[in-house]
Amino acid sequence: METTQDRRIFIDRLSQFPDQEVLIRGWIHRLRTLAKTTFIIVRDCSGEAQCVAASETLKELRLKLEDAIEIRGAVRLDGRARRGFEVEASEVTLLNPCANNLPFNSSTSTDSVGLDTLLEFRPLGVRNDEIGNIFRIQAATLKYFREFLTNHRFTEIITSKIVAFGTEGGANLFEIKYFDRIAYLAQSPQFYKEHGVAGFERVFETGHVYRAEPHATSRHLTEYYSLDFELGFIDGPDDVIQVERELLTHIFERLNAECGEILEHYRNGPLPSMLHVPIWEFGKCLELLRDNFGRADLVDDLDPKGERQICQLAEQETGVAAVFVIGYPIGNRPFYTAPRGDGRTANSFDLLFQGLEITTGGQRLHRRSDLEAALRGRGLDPAKFEGHLKMFELGMPPHGGLAIGLERLTAQILGLSSVKQAVLYPRDRYRTTP
Amino acid sequence: METTQDRRIFIDRLSQFPDQEVLIRGWIHRLRTLAKTTFIIVRDCSGEAQCVAASETLKELRLKLEDAIEIRGAVRLDGRARRGFEVEASEVTLLNPCANNLPFNSSTSTDSVGLDTLLEFRPLGVRNDEIGNIFRIQAATLKYFREFLTNHRFTEIITSKIVAFGTEGGANLFEIKYFDRIAYLAQSPQFYKEHGVAGFERVFETGHVYRAEPHATSRHLTEYYSLDFELGFIDGPDDVIQVERELLTHIFERLNAECGEILEHYRNGPLPSMLHVPIWEFGKCLELLRDNFGRADLVDDLDPKGERQICQLAEQETGVAAVFVIGYPIGNRPFYTAPRGDGRTANSFDLLFQGLEITTGGQRLHRRSDLEAALRGRGLDPAKFEGHLKMFELGMPPHGGLAIGLERLTAQILGLSSVKQAVLYPRDRYRTTP
Numbered sequence: 044m045e046t047t048q049d050r051r052i053f054i055d056r057l058s059q060f061p062d063q064e065v066l067i068r069g070w071i072h073r074l075r076t077l078a079k080t081t082f083i084i085v086r087d088c089s090g091e092a093q094c095v096a097a098s099e100t101l102k103e104l105r106l107k108l109e110d111a112i113e114i115r116g117a118v119r120l121d122g123r124a125r126r127g128f129e130v131e132a133s134e135v136t137l138l139n140p141c142a143n144n145l146p147f148n149s150s151t152s153t154d155s156v157g158l159d160t161l162l163e164f165r166p167l168g169v170r171n172d173e174i175g176n177i178f179r180i181q182a183a184t185l186k187y188f189r190e191f192l193t194n195h196r197f198t199e200i201i202t203s204k205i206v207a208f209g210t211e212g213g214a215n216l217f218e219i220k221y222f223d224r225i226a227y228l229a230q231s232p233q234f235y236k237e238h239g240v241a242g243f244e245r246v247f248e249t250g251h252v253y254r255a256e257p258h259a260t261s262r263h264l265t266e267y268y269s270l271d272f273e274l275g276f277i278d279g280p281d282d283v284i285q286v287e288r289e290l291l292t293h294i295f296e297r298l299n300a301e302c303g304e305i306l307e308h309y310r311n312g313p314l315p316s317m318l319h320v321p322i323w324e325f326g327k328c329l330e331l332l333r334d335n336f337g338r339a340d341l342v343d344d345l346d347p348k349g350e351r352q353i354c355q356l357a358e359q360e361t362g363v364a365a366v367f368v369i370g371y372p373i374g375n376r377p378f379y380t381a382p383r384g385d386g387r388t389a390n391s392f393d394l395l396f397q398g399l400e401i402t403t404g405g406q407r408l409h410r411r412s413d414l415e416a417a418l419r420g421r422g423l424d425p426a427k428f429e430g431h432l433k434m435f436e437l438g439m440p441p442h443g444g445l446a447i448g449l450e451r452l453t454a455q456i457l458g459l460s461s462v463k464q465a466v467l468y469p470r471d472r473y474r475t476t477p
Numbered sequence: 478m479e480t481t482q483d484r485r486i487f488i489d490r491l492s493q494f495p496d497q498e499v500l501i502r503g504w505i506h507r508l509r510t511l512a513k514t515t516f517i518i519v520r521d522c523s524g525e526a527q528c529v530a531a532s533e534t535l536k537e538l539r540l541k542l543e544d545a546i547e548i549r550g551a552v553r554l555d556g557r558a559r560r561g562f563e564v565e566a567s568e569v570t571l572l573n574p575c576a577n578n579l580p581f582n583s584s585t586s587t588d589s590v591g592l593d594t595l596l597e598f599r600p601l602g603v604r605n606d607e608i609g610n611i612f613r614i615q616a617a618t619l620k621y622f623r624e625f626l627t628n629h630r631f632t633e634i635i636t637s638k639i640v641a642f643g644t645e646g647g648a649n650l651f652e653i654k655y656f657d658r659i660a661y662l663a664q665s666p667q668f669y670k671e672h673g674v675a676g677f678e679r680v681f682e683t684g685h686v687y688r689a690e691p692h693a694t695s696r697h698l699t700e701y702y703s704l705d706f707e708l709g710f711i712d713g714p715d716d717v718i719q720v721e722r723e724l725l726t727h728i729f730e731r732l733n734a735e736c737g738e739i740l741e742h743y744r745n746g747p748l749p750s751m752l753h754v755p756i757w758e759f760g761k762c763l764e765l766l767r768d769n770f771g772r773a774d775l776v777d778d779l780d781p782k783g784e785r786q787i788c789q790l791a792e793q794e795t796g797v798a799a800v801f802v803i804g805y806p807i808g809n810r811p812f813y814t815a816p817r818g819d820g821r822t823a824n825s826f827d828l829l830f831q832g833l834e835i836t837t838g839g840q841r842l843h844r845r846s847d848l849e850a851a852l853r854g855r856g857l858d859p860a861k862f863e864g865h866l867k868m869f870e871l872g873m874p875p876h877g878g879l880a881i882g883l884e885r886l887t888a889q890i891l892g893l894s895s896v897k898q899a900v901l902y903p904r905d906r907y908r909t910t911p
Contacts (some may be wrong), residue, residue, distance in 0.1 A: 051710060053630070068710040069678075070872050087710070088630050088678035111710075111874040138710070139843055142870035167871045169676030178677075182633040189620070196487070196522050199616040201702050201883075203902040204638075204685055207909045218654040219662065221699075222689070226909045228653065235902065238911075242603030243612075244503075244522035250684065251638055255656070265655075268635050276485060276502040276521070276545075276572070409573055430911050436576035437601045438504050440545040449635075468637040468669065475641045475660045477672075477864050 051113075055089035058128055060118045067092065067130065068113045068138065070170065071106060072150050081106075083132070085114060086149070086170075093124050096132035108148045109141035109167065147171070158463060162477055165467065176305045177465060181453045183302055185249060187294040188270050188447075195286070197245040197272060202235035204228055204251060208427070215255045217265075228253035231446065233379070236273040237407060238434045240442045247272040249449075259472040261461035262347070262399075264450065266470040273444030280381075280390045280406045283443040284322060284367050287394065287402065291317040298456065309457040315363045325370040325388070328353050343372045351398035365396045369405075378417040381406040381443075390443075397455045404445020411435040485547075489523035492562055494552045501526065501564065502547045502572065504604065505540060506584050515540075517566070519548060520583070520604075527558050530566035542582045543575035543601065581605070592897060596911055599901065610739045611899060615887045617736055619683060621728040622704050622881075629720070631679040631706060636669035638662055638685060642861070649689045651699075662687035665880065667813070670707040671841060672868045674876045681706040683883075693906040698884065698896060700904040707878030714815075714824045714840045717877040718756060718801050721828065721836065725751040732890070743891040749797045759804040759822070762787050777806045785832035799830045803839075812851040815840040815877075824877075831889045838879020845869040 052065045069087035076082075081101055083094045094114050106112070116132040147156050149170040161168040169175040189199065206229045209216045217228040232248050239246035252269045272290075277283065295314035298306060306313065323331075328345065332338040336352050345353065345368070358364035369392040373382050381390040391405025408414050411432050415425040425432060453465035463469040468477060486499045503521035515535055517528045528548050540546070550566040581590050583604040595602040603609040623633065640663045643650045651662040666682050673680035686703045706724075711717065729748035732740060740747065757765075762779065766772040770786050779787065779802070792798035803826040807816050815824040825839025842848045845866050849859040859866060887899035897903040902911060 068874065070874075088632075109872040111872040113710075138875060139869075139873050141872040145871070163867075164871060166672045166675030166868050166873075169673075170871075175676060178634065179632060181635075182627075185633060186623070186627060189623075193616075193620065198522075198613060199619060200612065200901060201615075201685075203700060203904055205687075205700055205904050205909055220652040220654075221909060222691070222906060224909075238600045239603075241600030242609060251635075253639075257656070266637055266639055276547075433597075434600050435573075437579070437598060437604075438543040438545045438575040439573050439600075440502065440504075441572060467634060470637055470639050472656060475639055475655060475658075 053089040054085070054087050054092045057092055057118050057130065058126065061120050061128070062117060064115065064117055064133075065130065066113065066115050067094075068111075070149065071108050071110045071112060074106060074108055076101075083112075083114070083135075084150075085112065085130075090126075092126065092128075092130055094130040094132045094135075096135055101135060104135060104137050105140075106135070106137070107141060107143070108150070109145065109170070111138040111141075112136060113138055158461075162468070165477060169467070173308075176308070177453065177457060177459070178467060180298065180302055180305060180457060181449065181465060183298060184294055184453060184456065185270075185449065187297040188290065189247070189249065190297075191290045191293040192245075192247045192272055195245070197247045197274070198239075198243040200236070200239050200243070200246045200248050201250070202229075202232045202239075202248060204253070215257075217253050217255045230254060231269065232271050233377075233446075234431050234434075236271055236444060237379070237439075237442065240273050240275040240444075241434060241437050241439045244276065244440070245272070245274040257472060261463065262451075264462060264466060264469055264471055267466070268449040270447040270449055270452070271444065273442060275440040275442040277406065277441055277443050280369060280392055280404070280443055281322070283404050283406065283445055284369075284392060287404070287445060287447075288317050288320055295456075306457075309459075314456065315365070317363070317365060319361060320363060320365045320367060320394075321357065321361060322367040322369055322392070323353070323357075325368055325372075328368055331356055343375055345393075345395075345400075347399075350395045350400055354395050354398045357395075364398065365394065367392045367394050376405075378421050378423065379407045379414060380417075381408050394445075394447075396452075397458075399451060399455055401451045401455055402445050402447045404443065406441070406443035409435065409439045409441050487523040488519070488521050488526045491526055491552050491564065492560065495554050495562070496551060498549065498551055498567075499564065500547065500549050501528075502545075504583065505542050505544045505546060508540060508542055510535075517546075517548070517569075518584075519546065519564075524560075526560065526562075526564055528564040528566045528569075530569055535569060538569060538571050539574075540569070540571070541575060541577070542584070543579065543604070545572040545575075546570060547572055592895075596903070599911055603901070607742075610742070611887065611891060611893070612901060614732065614736055614739060614743075614891060615883065615899060617732060618728055618887060618890065619704075619883065621731040622724065623681070623683065624731075625724050625727040626679075626681045626706055629679070631681045631708070632673075632677040634670070634673050634677070634680045634682050635684070636663075636666045636673075636682060638687070649691075651687050651689045664688055665703065666705050667811075667880075668865050668868075670705050670878060671813070671873075671876065674707050674709040674878075675868060675871050675873045678710065678874070679706070679708040691906060698900060698903055698905060701896075701900070702883040704881040704883055704886070705878065707876060709874040709876040711840065711875055711877050714803060714826055714838070714877055715756070717838050717840070717879055718803075718826060721838070721879060721881075722751050722754055729890075740891075743893075748890060749799070751797070751799060753795060754797060754799045754801060754828075755791065755795060756801040756803055756826070757787070757791075759802055759806075762802055765790055777809055779827075779829075779834075781833075784829050784834055788829050788832045791829075798832065799828065801826045801828050810839070812855050812857065813841045813848060814851075815842050828879075828881075830886075831892075833885060833889055835885045835889055836879050836881045838877065840875070840877035843869065843873045843875050 069085040072086040073084035081098045113136040115134040116130040219226045299313040354364040357366040370388040373389040376389040394402035450462045450465040503519040506520040507518035509516040515532045547570040549568040550564040653660045733747040788798040791800040804822040807823040810823040828836035884899040
């Protein structure tokens with residue numbers, strides 16, 4: 044359909060049209076005006092090209108950085124130009140000018156620009172590769188997540204985010220005014236993905252979840268994007284861990300191969316293989332922290348500092364700063380968690396990666412009677428969970444799964460200091476715009 | 478990692494283990510108990526296998542349809558069995574029994590089962606192929622949607638569903654109690670995807686959107702899954718239409734190739750090529766409806782019946798029951814719609830497919846001054862849209878895009894009578910569970 048005369052050509056295809064007349068469109072990424080000649084670096088979604096024009100012909104356009112423009116011109120092979128060619132512009136059209144006095148632009152460093160300003164000028168921010176590439180990596184991560192699971196017999200499901208009650212008993216739920224009653228925003232697709240196992244055996248979902256977290260830290264968002272999977276007919280939590288090892292290794296290998304150039308700007312060295320990430324007992328972790336760091340303050344959970352310390356020890360031992368921690372006290376885990384033989388610890392785990400917990404998962408209870416007992420043990424009334432419990436009478440197999448926070452995973456892949464840098468439009472205690 | 482001794486084998490791999498001992502897990506899909514021998518059809522996510530066991534050995538298990546079981550046995554090649562082999566069971570273990578007296582099961586027709594019952598027993602419903610395959614087709618549709626756009630330079634974005642105000646002025650919004658203030662559930666990612674164009678040039682998003690629709694018809698949901706894309710540097714709405722023609726053709730070709738067997742159960746003949754779906758003027762459509770169906774009642778929009786009639790005419794003309802209708806009166810379109818030269822009609826379109834509108838799209842206004850004028854023309858105060866309008870001063874190119882309702886698309890692909898059949902957990906005026 045595309046003709047070189049009438050239709051716009053993507054910049055990464057220009058070298059296929061030597062000495063031909065082409066039409067390109069994009070933003071002014073750099074601009075250098077000399078007395079006779081003006082050099083315009085134009086950028087579109089495919090790349091950058093240097094265009095040259097007689098300065099005289101551009102005067103009235105008052106071109107500036109970030110303007111949206113169209114250039115008609117001829118492709119000239121030129122060894123001096125960065126890509127081996129440049130475009131000799133015969134006609135430059137201003138499609139839409141940019142405002143004056145922007146706080147930053149797409150070709151300069153955004154290191155000193157604060158998050159508020161980056162959000163206020165979001166489109167300009169993401170036009171800058173330092174920011175935009177975070178979201179390209181995020182999109183690629185999401186693609187490889189779905190790719191791996193689809194290739195391993197998982198069915199993608201879409202479940203409702205409007206629910207009649209919470210999965211974990213009711214704290215930190217956002218209320219929705221739902222016509223003449225109250226509903227809530229889903230905290231997790233946990234129940235639905237378990238039901239999905241009873242239907243499809245293996246399911247995954249990628250979607251938003253909501254937590255009315257009253258505190259605003261660099262690690263907390265009220266809305267985040269959860270990568271969930273759940274699978275049936277497992278022997279124990281190790282089956283879930285093994286899927287995650289292979290899944291993350293797939294994602295990381297694909298990122299290294301397809302986005303290596305971007306990754307280099309953010310981290311030292313490629314992403315590691317996760318195939319041999321060890322599984323450490325929670326009890327052992329407490330001992331290690333006591334012995335290596337003098338931590339005597341931790342009892343039934345790790346704190347952020349402890350997570351970093353454990354990753355440091357894992358890196359010393361395996362070369363990869365990652366470890367699955369299993370066997371937390373059962374009381375700290377949700378009611379649907381399967382206990383281990385001792386009854387006191389849980390068959391659930393966290394994955395700590397480069398100092399941050401990026402996954403919680405494990406084996407779940409799969410018998411109605413066990414779930415009822417677990418609810419009662421926490422002072423919850425099984426009758427209120429009848430709609431959920433009923434699904435366990437439909438041939439629910441032993442099953443387990445996990446959830447990965449996409450923003451946390453993105454932040455750890457790229458070494459970002461705040462999870463908010465990995466969200467296009469973050470939501471927290473105080474922020475509902477842009 | 479898998480060993481035939483200890484680890485469960487997926488059913489579709491069984492024929493690779495002739496005369497070997499295997500372990501399989503799944504649900505009892507069919508069960509036939511004779512005096513000496515019992516035939517169990519076991520199903521897992523990969524397929525079905527016939528297992529035979531001595532009836533005597535199974536007595537105490539009281540096996541029934543839908544139980545989750547594990548079978549250890551030997552694979553015997555057998556010409557009489559459907560797949561050329563069967564499993565001679567040596568040990569059958571009940572992993573989790575199913576309740577008695579279920580209203581339907583996974584191997585019988587669900588035609589006479591109502592939606593309420595299907596939802597009440599959702600996992601069992603989707604274990605039945607008649608229902609489960611709807612969602613397999615939906616998952617595949619979603620996969621091919623993302624695949625096409627990713628291959629055509631679109632970047633996937635994730636945008637917030639918690640917004641401070643609506644994109645279209647405020648009607649039909651669900652209120653969220655957001656700490657000490659009110660926020661809303663997003664009706665569409667419209668503003669964000671336009672901002673995305675100014676950042677990435679081409680973006681897509683797949684995610685939930687929310688409409689507080691007070692009426693409960695077979696076509697309305699309060700929560701649905703929207704497939705959105707938006708692209709910059711277009712010449713007009715035809716560029717958007719052309720992307721949709723190629724996108725849907727890609728999805729349909731992939732579905733025909735990969736899911737042909739499933740499609741056969743739902744529709745006569747494969748999905749059509751959409752490459753030559755025509756573009757009809759809204760005015761012409763009114764004339765056609767008058768001339769062919771005596772419809773004189775339609776003035777500024779089509780009704781559901783009119784949509785079906787137009788598709789019928791398109792099918793007579795092109796062989797495909799699909800048509801892009803363009804040039805609706807501008808007053809009926811959202812404020813951001815680009816007008817045509819006449820100022821009275823809109824550069825936006827609907828795609829009607831097999832009698833139902835499945836897409837609304839078009840070119841958008843890209844200059845701040847035009848948007849301000851359009852807002853004022855509708856009695857809206859531009860100052861209230863300042864956060865949005867500002868983004869149009871960052872070099873916003875001419876752009877357009879569209880949204881496809883995934884449930885509607887799924888329903889039309891499979892010929893379902895209600896869009897609610899294409900949602901795992903539908904939400905409407907009266908329904909927030911399961």
